[in-house]
Amino acid sequence: MTGRLCREDRFAAVLGSARPRVVGALTRYFRDLDRAEDAFQTASLRALGSWPERGLPDDPVAWLILAGRNAGIDAIRRNRRTVPLDTDQISDGLDSEEAALERIELDDYRDDILRLLFICCHPAIPQSDQMALALKVVAGLSVREIARAFLVTRKAMEQRITRAKRKVADAGIPFATPSLAERAERLGTVSGHLYLMFNEGYASAGEGAHIRAPLCEEAIRLIRLLLRLFPAQSEIMGLLALCLFQHSRARARLDPDGNIILLDEQDRGLWNRTLIDEGRVLLEKALRKHRPGPYQVQAAIAAVHCAAPCAADTDWAEIDRLYGALESLQPSPVVTLNRAVARAKVAGPEAALALVDGLGDALQGYLYYHGVRGALLAEIGDLKAAREAITCALGLAATAAERQHLEARLAAL
Amino acid sequence: MLYSILIYAAEAELDQLDQKAEEAILARHGVLQSHMRASGGLGPFARLMSTSAAVTIKPGEGKPLVIDGPFAETKEQLLGLYLIECDNLDEAVAAASLLPTDIGSIEIRPIRYFGTGDLAGAKAAEQSG
Structure with a gap:
């Protein structure tokens, strides 16, 4: 391959990007997910038979919807011999194809x-x-x-x-x-x-x-799709920004054996600046709307981490403030626990422990609760209680990597 | 003469390309860049962020409106641009044809006025790709 993009790539990309719209429209027509998927499949095969010769249609989405509808109707007719057709299953739009297609505007x-x-x-x-x-x-x-x-x-x-x-x-x-x-x-x-x-x-x-990792990429792709459909929704901008910030660290957050490297210890040179820049722009756009929401706040927290050239430069006071905002938007013990981590950096371990102590009932079965508590207790010199906390965390470890990490911490105490 | 090369394609389609196809596209850009460098005709070039990152300012009542998204809902979106210097349009067309031509449209628009600018941030943007 000398940098040539083949026509099959293009057709595959057109089919892939048309898919949500076409399957969505066909599901509305046939009121049946399976039938819609099968019809799309048949339409795609017809496209791959026809497009190479006749070229891409002006509106591939409309072409595929039409072909898919015909394929779906054919399938229903074929089945009718054995299964009586329930006409109620098909929506009214089927009589007039042109009219139906014209009706498909962006809103639809x-x-x-x-x-x-x-x-x-x-x-x-x-x-x-x-x-x-x-x-x-x-x-x-x-x-x-x-x-x-x-x-x-x-x-x-x-x-x-x-x-x-x-x-x-x-x-x-x-x-x-x-x-x-x-x-x-x-x-x-x-x-x-x-x-x-x-x-x-x-x-x-x-x-x-x-x-x-492909799950992250597919999720980002679907969020991008959602934002293209709802370009003024600040929370979707926030969600995309949040995922881009997190995903920007993908190369830095695992060691060669696949173990998680904590934020503080990551090589920030490996962070993907292109994704971070895009996340920043989206977050700025969202904040201009003055309609805050949990995703925007979480994205803002991630942005503070991304803005720090090294872990020691992190603006923990800002993160503490943002977690405070998140607590009021979406109160949850896990959010408070995260806030405690920021509070410890700003006001010391005692202040953080005061926050954490109220969470015991809610987070008894949560590994990170015991992990954070153990670290804070160790910081104030209560090694016995710290050991107990880490031991609790160890009991909740689900993977070998987690267990290894906690055992190392226990040994260090 | 200075020309701009304006690259259009459907974002949603590009989103579907796998890494191999993406690399194939980048390789073609590399070919254009070294071709133009060789003749001393490569000016600034840019890849634009997704249109979701864009806002558009339109006239409103009293004060202008800031709207989310690109200027127009079109099938293909402006994705990037080059500034190049060529002796004539034929050369510019030949240069632009080094780019992948089967995933979208490429517009060659001669430059009427060009200011060199004084971008402090440009070097940083170049690093991040």
Whole structure:
């Protein structure tokens, strides 16, 4: 390859970028996720047969929706011989193709894609299966790729996705155009879902780390898609900024064995400045709107870390203040625990312990609670209590990397 | 004559390219850059951030409106640009044709006035790529 981009790459990129819109529209027509996916699949095959000869259509998305609708209708007709057709399953728009296509304006695409993502977040489906479903249906990853990312066999993932789809079908899909309030609610749910997907990839360490990194990239890609659809939403800007800041450290946060390197000890020269710059711009844009939200505040915290040339230069007073803001927006013991870490740097370990002491009931089963408490107790010289705290943390360690890290700390006490 | 090369493509499509395809595109940019360097005709060039990072200022009532996103909703977005110096349009077209031409459109627009500027931040931006 001498830097030549083949036409197949282009077609694949067009199909990939059209997919959420097309599957979203087809799901609205057929009211059936499986049928929509199959129809898209058939339409894509037809495209790959036709485009190389006739060239790209002016509007590939409309072309694919039309081809997909025809393919879906054909499939229904074929099945009709054996299964009686339930005409109620198909929405009214089918009579007039042109009119239907003309109606698909940006607003429809927006709601179609949002609906598609929202369907995947159905509360009846376990969280990891929600992600798998979104990766399959919206992002268009193959079952094999998804299975790899979740460290399970292809067959197991196949079953999980089938089960998730059945649950979605049983639950009924909300097809009416959402009201403003419903749209905002869906956006909130979908944003949270995509952040979980990002974290699912980000939090992984050990041998799974490299395999799971694509989850971060897919999540960022989907958040970008969401922001293109809702370009004025400050919380989506904040969410994208937050993920870009976190992802900028990807190369610095794992050692060659895949163990996590803590923020303080990372080689900041390895941080991806391009991602950090983009995150900064998005955060600035979001803050101009004066509509603060948890993602913006978390992005602001990440931005403070990214702005420090070395760990010692970190503006902990600003981070303490921002965690205070986050506590009032979204009170949670984990947020308070994080604030305590910043408070320790600003006001010393005693002040931090005063914050941490109130969290014992809520965070008894949370490894980092005991880890942070142990570090603070060690700092004030209460080694016995520190050892007890780290021992508690050790009891909660889920991975070999965590265990190793805590054992080293225990030995150092 | 100074020309600008304005590069357009659909962001959503570029988002779908795998690393190999991305490297193929970068390699073509490398070819253009060394070609123009050889003739002493390579001016400043820039890759723009995604249009989601953009704001657009439009006339409003009383004071201008600042709107999120690019100037217009178009299928292809302006992604980057070069300034080059060539003897004539044929040369400029030949140079721009070194870039990948099958993922979007490339506009060659002659420069009417060019100020060299005095960018302190440009060196830093060059580092970060």
